[in-house]
Amino acid sequence: MSDDLRRLRKTFWTRKNAERGLFLVCAGVLVLMAEITVNAARSWAFGAAGSPQASAAPRTAKPASGNQPPNQGTTAAHDAIGSQVDDAKKELEARIDADRKDANERIEEKTAATKELLDKLITLVGVYSVILGITAFVSVKYARDEAGAQIEIFRKKIEEIEQNFPEFSRLDERIHRLMCAMELRMPSESDWNDDESFRALTEEERQDILNNEATITAISAFALDRSPSMRARLFSIYGAFARFYVSRHNTSPDLSEPDYIRALSYASKAIELSPEKTGGHRLRGAIYLSRYERLRKIDPPVDGDKLKHLLESAELNFAEAISKGTGDQVDAGAYYNQSLARYYEGDLAGAVTISRRLVGLRSKISTMHREKYLPGIYLNLGCFLASLAQSATGHKREKVKKQFEVEVVQALTAGVEDFRGTVTLDGGLTHLKKGIKKELLAGGDLSQLSTAHKEELEALIKNETA
Numbered sequence: 001m002s003d004d005l006r007r008l009r010k011t012f013w014t015r016k017n018a019e020r021g022l023f024l025v026c027a028g029v030l031v032l033m034a035e036i037t038v039n040a041a042r043s044w045a046f047g048a049a050g051s052p053q054a055s056a057a058p059r060t061a062k063p064a065s066g067n068q069p070p071n072q073g074t075t076a077a078h079d080a081i082g083s084q085v086d087d088a089k090k091e092l093e094a095r096i097d098a099d100r101k102d103a104n105e106r107i108e109e110k111t112a113a114t115k116e117l118l119d120k121l122i123t124l125v126g127v128y129s130v131i132l133g134i135t136a137f138v139s140v141k142y143a144r145d146e147a148g149a150q151i152e153i154f155r156k157k158i159e160e161i162e163q164n165f166p167e168f169s170r171l172d173e174r175i176h177r178l179m180c181a182m183e184l185r186m187p188s189e190s191d192w193n194d195d196e197s198f199r200a201l202t203e204e205e206r207q208d209i210l211n212n213e214a215t216i217t218a219i220s221a222f223a224l225d226r227s228p229s230m231r232a233r234l235f236s237i238y239g240a241f242a243r244f245y246v247s248r249h250n251t252s253p254d255l256s257e258p259d260y261i262r263a264l265s266y267a268s269k270a271i272e273l274s275p276e277k278t279g280g281h282r283l284r285g286a287i288y289l290s291r292y293e294r295l296r297k298i299d300p301p302v303d304g305d306k307l308k309h310l311l312e313s314a315e316l317n318f319a320e321a322i323s324k325g326t327g328d329q330v331d332a333g334a335y336y337n338q339s340l341a342r343y344y345e346g347d348l349a350g351a352v353t354i355s356r357r358l359v360g361l362r363s364k365i366s367t368m369h370r371e372k373y374l375p376g377i378y379l380n381l382g383c384f385l386a387s388l389a390q391s392a393t394g395h396k397r398e399k400v401k402k403q404f405e406v407e408v409v410q411a412l413t414a415g416v417e418d419f420r421g422t423v424t425l426d427g428g429l430t431h432l433k434k435g436i437k438k439e440l441l442a443g444g445d446l447s448q449l450s451t452a453h454k455e456e457l458e459a460l461i462k463n464e465t466a
Contacts, residue, residue, distance in 0.1 A: 033121075175219055179233045182212050186240035198247035209244055212237070235274045239283055242266035246287050255294050263287050278321040278331040285317030286337055292344065314341050330364040332373040339380060348388050355381040362418065375432035378415030382408045382436075383445040390448050405453045408446070412436060416460055433461055 186209065201209075216237060242263045249259035264287055271280035292310040295302045318341065321334035335358035342350040358365075358377050365374065389404035412432075419429040436457055439446035446457065 033124075176230060176233075178215070178219070179230070179237065182215065183233055183236055183240075186212065186237060195247060195251050198244070198251050209241075213241055216241075231273055235270050235277065235280070238266045238270040238273065239279060242270065242283055242287065246290055250290060250294060255291075255298070260287070260291055276324065278325045278329065278334060281317045281321035281324065282331055282334045282337065285314045285321065285334070288314035288317065289337055289341060296344075311341055311345060330358075330361045332358060332365045332369040332377070335361075336373045336377055336380070339377070339384075343380075343384065348384055348391070352381065352384045352388070355384060359414075371428045371431075375415070375419070375428045375435060378412060378418075378432055379435040379439070382412045382415075383439060385411060386445040386449060390445075402450075405449050408449060409453050409456050412457060413460060437461055 245259045245263035245266065249256055249263060252259065264284060267280060267284035267287055271284065274280065288310050292307055292314065296307055315338065318334045318338035321331045322338065325331040325334065335354055339351045339354040342354060355377050362374060385404050385408045389401045392400040392404065415432055416429070419432060436446065438444065440454060440457060
């Protein structure tokens with residue numbers, strides 16, 4: 001089929017070049033005819049440059065000076081001369097009038113002839129334009145008919161191929177169905193909140209995911225990214241593979257670096273496929289952050305520059321996701337993870353600012369992200385404020401500490417009221433309540449609060465439990 005297509009394109013462009021050449025030749029001939037005609041009309045109307053001039057008027061005799069003494073018979077001579085001058089003047093005027101009239105008649109004749117010639121030339125140009133238009137129409141119609149015939153030949157050949165190779169029939173539709181089924185078998189984003197999601201997978205389920213990966217690699221040669229629906233499904237599958245490998249990395253005893261690199265690779269594939277989406281950048285940033293969280297706890301300690309590079313890479317990806325989340329597309333996960341990165345950097349004030357910014361944007365967060373990230377944002381905000389209370393110094397330390405503790409209670413109370421008043425599902429509220437209880441009892445940041453404020457939080461949990 002590719003050879004037939006090349007022959008069709010070659011024939012089309014050859015005919016097109018021939019038509020262009022014919023048009024240029026005809027245009028050149030037409031311009032040459034116009035130039036010759038105009039030059040001929042000019043010489044006809046105004047004569048040649050070396051034409052003989054009209055004969056000069058006869059010169060009259062100069063009268064004698066009045067200073068000469070009068071001679072005998074002077075009066076008679078003067079009368080005779082005056083009569084001759086008058087006759088010569090009348091004859092000259094008559095000749096000038098005749099020459100003027102003759103010149104006007106010749107000019108009118110030449111003008112009429114030139115006008116007639118120009119009319120004929122314009123008519124000739126019009127006729128030529130019509131002929132050229134008809135020729136172009138016929139050529140285009142011929143090319144269209146020939147192209148239609150070639151398309152029909154291609155269609156028949158495709159039908160013949162489908163009959164001989166039925167596995168290629170409706171290939172796009174079959175790949176689309178396969179990807180839909182694969183996407184249903186892959187764990188969704190909400191199933192990967194912690195490492196327990198990976199540990200809960202059976203070995204059969206893990207192998208099934210690896211088989212899905214091999215299938216995607218095999219069918220990727222069929223240009224899966226050419227339709228929006230296909231790109232959306234492929235983006236989701238790439239994200240699932242990235243979460244699978246980062247979870248396997250996090251649960252491996254040796255923190256397998258190949259799994260970490262493979263997770264980054266799939267996150268980058270998702271970004272390359274749909275760079276306008278926030279999820280790919282957030283996922284890649286979360287992979288960097290997850291690697292940092294594991295490496296900072298191992299013994300012997302990892303090089304500080306390496307840990308710093310992981311945090312900086314995570315921050316850059318979270319910032320990119322936030323910048324792309326405009327309007328009603330706020331990516332709560334990017335804010336949540338960016339606040340954690342600031343916390344790990346020791347920037348508690350920055351972590352508080354980011355958390356409060358997301359709380360202010362909570363009306364623009366999707367329902368799934370509200371359930372997944374908003375409980376953590378409220379809980380982290382309370383913990384960040386509690387850490388600021390413990391780190392307060394100076395002569396006003398007690399006053400500053402008390403102010404931060406009050407803000408802790410206010411933030412967590414606002415979180416509980418937010419879920420109680422706007423969210424119908426109890427998942428977010430349950431996670432927030434469990435988080436507060438864990439921080440109070442397990443020696444977390446909230447356990448360092450004063451007794452009065454801890455009692456307020458315990459009462460808040462009891463009220464929600466009842």
